[in-house]
Amino acid sequence: MSKSVKYCESCSGKNKASAKFCDDCGKAFDKSKKAVQDKSPSTEKGSGLEVISLITSIFGFTCLPGIGFIIAIVTGLMSPNPKENKYTKAGITIGSFGLIIPSFILGFLGIIFGALEATDDLIWMLILGIIAVIGSGVGLFFFIKWMKKPAE
Numbered sequence: 001m002s003k004s005v006k007y008c009e010s011c012s013g014k015n016k017a018s019a020k021f022c023d024d025c026g027k028a029f030d031k032s033k034k035a036v037q038d039k040s041p042s043t044e045k046g047s048g049l050e051v052i053s054l055i056t057s058i059f060g061f062t063c064l065p066g067i068g069f070i071i072a073i074v075t076g077l078m079s080p081n082p083k084e085n086k087y088t089k090a091g092i093t094i095g096s097f098g099l100i101i102p103s104f105i106l107g108f109l110g111i112i113f114g115a116l117e118a119t120d121d122l123i124w125m126l127i128l129g130i131i132a133v134i135g136s137g138v139g140l141f142f143f144i145k146w147m148k149k150p151a152e
């Protein structure tokens with residue numbers, strides 16, 4: 001994450017935002033001057049994948065059902081700092097829940113219909129339903145695991 005720092009006017013030494021005197025030359029800081037944000041290059045520079053991740057996650061709802069969400073997750077994870085970028089965080093979150101929620105609901109409905117009409121014709125519904133519910137659970141597990149993982 002970016003740290004709040006300020007630079008000395010006389011020697012350009014890097015100091016904490018709360019510092020009253022420069023660590024390098026001892027010059028007193030002007031209190032009226034605001035600390036500037038120290039933007040580390042890793043979080044500032046993007047590879048373009050961040051925006052693709054967010055855009056495809058939104059397309060997942062419309063013209064690219066399923067595929068859009070998958071592309072959003074893959075491009076988000078491929079970007080340099082997915083956990084520190086708001087676009088990839090949003091893209092991966094939307095993509096994950098865009099896949100997890102429908103597969104859970106459809107899987108659940110499949111189990112209900114398949115179990116109610118447990119004929120040979122509808123047994124595939126039961127099987128697909130169980131697979132979809134398990135799949136959504138696995139997806140949720142990996143999403144939570146990724147969210148809890150500290151940023152690099």
Ligand SMILES: [Zn+2]
Pocket residue numbers: 008009010011012013022023024025026027
């Ligand atoms: Zn100084």
